[in-house]
Amino acid sequence: MKSFGFRALLLSFIVLVNSLDAQEFNNSRLLILPFDTTGIDPVSVQTAESILGSEIKKISKIDIIPENKTINIPDSTSCYSRDCALKVGKEVGATEVFACKLAPLGKKVIVQYFLLDVDSGKTLLMDQITAINLKALEFVMKKIATNIASVKRTDTNTMALQKTQEPLRKFSRKNIGVSFGYLFPTVGYDGDDKIFAINLHLEYELEKVAAGMLLGIRDGFAMGIYGDYLFSKKNVSPYAGGGFGYHWINHSTKKINTPYTYTVTKKADGFELTLNTGLRILRTYNFQILVNLEYIMTFTDYKDRAIVFTIGIL
Secondary structure, X not given: OHHHHHHHHHHHHHHHHXXXXXXXXXXXXXXXXXXXXXXXXXXXXXXXXXXXXXXXHHHOOOEEOOHHHOOOOOOOXXXXXXXXXXXXXXXXXXXXXXXXEEEEEOOEEEEEEEEEEOOOOOEEEEEEEEEOOHHHHHHHHHHHHHHHHOOOOOOHHHHHHHHHHHHHHHOOEEXXXXXXXXXXXXXXXXXXXXXXXXXXXEEEEOOOEEEEEEEEEEOEEEEEEEEEEEOOOOOEEEEEEEEEEEEEEEEEEEEEEOOEEEEEEEEEEEEEEEEEEEEEEOOOOOOOEEEEEEEEEEOOOOOOEEEEEEEEEO
């Protein structure tokens, strides 16, 4: 029973894959217009049309629109001009339209034909073949079917997917940059007025979000991760976000030991939360100017708090 169940599952999978494959590539809906003829018996013409259609189905996955779809459309029985072919093709929902003209020349038959893309009006195929007699039309139709099937077509599903992904690729890139400025303490930091700060940024920038890692020297060493929401895709883009990390801060303590006074440096470390906002200038270029304003809260015994202002290049 297990073996039978496995085979049934495998068979179902194969059928599903074939179905999806057919859906993926069966995007061409071809309309074969009634052949335009003079001086050739209708039976031979209908036979030639039938051979062409059946041969296309045999060697390709092109969907051929049934002939009865065009019966009630005016001029479809005599439609060898581009304008007429495109008009009828649009009315029946075809993606491609084929028109053919058979003209006798003694015992020979001159076969002229063209294949048009209905949406763009572009000529995909146009040629002329001479059949030595009516019987040779069979081989001519098979040749034309091969030519139609071999036309290079762009899969519409692939085109739609490319259009969907294009904005993402445009705004997806890796940024590396440096910024520098000053840290202005509000609480802690031994009461200093300002402290020099320099940061290294490693980030990925998407269409509306930038996320990455920051390594900084700010009266000690800091590292963390951050995320920013970007409000614009233009050259000047405001943003706001936050981050989380760890900060090792140098604290100095004066000790008096008569007759000497000396300073002892202690390192206080703790987790750090960051709230930030700023501007990204020249965002559509290969480099950006970063103007950033942060409020940082470091959870140490000293309860260090500060505002950090930096300018840099990504």
